[in-house]
Amino acid sequence: MVKLVEICEAKALSSGQKYTLREVYVNPKHVVALREESTFKQKLMEGQLPESLDERQQFTRLTLDRGQVGLDLVVVGPPGIVENKLKDNGERHVLRD
Numbered sequence: 001m002v003k004l005v006e007i008c009e010a011k012a013l014s015s016g017q018k019y020t021l022r023e024v025y026v027n028p029k030h031v032v033a034l035r036e037e038s039t040f041k042q043k044l045m046e047g048q049l050p051e052s053l054d055e056r057q058q059f060t061r062l063t064l065d066r067g068q069v070g071l072d073l074v075v076v077g078p079p080g081i082v083e084n085k086l087k088d089n090g091e092r093h094v095l096r097d
Contacts, residue, residue: 028086033063
């Protein structure tokens with residue numbers, strides 16, 4: 001399992017932010033796609049994401065296999081770094097070169 005930081009919608013924060021951060025554990029064997037998520041860069045600039053994030057931060061959309069239906073997560077970090085974390089932590093290389 002690989003620990004990543006997910007961007008998720010906030011229920012009701014008094015700060016006015018629409019999103020919050022939480023840790024998520026991902027099985028690298030279930031990852032089927034990684035792609036840059038540039039829309040969250042704009043949300044960061046608009047102040048919708050937690051202030052603890054650096055303005056240079058990048059985001060990745062992770063697609064997980066759940067049988068007939070996939071699950072998408074947006075995590076903190078550029079696709080290359082997320083890919084390296086998945087490769088380094090899994091016994092089997094999920095995303096092959």
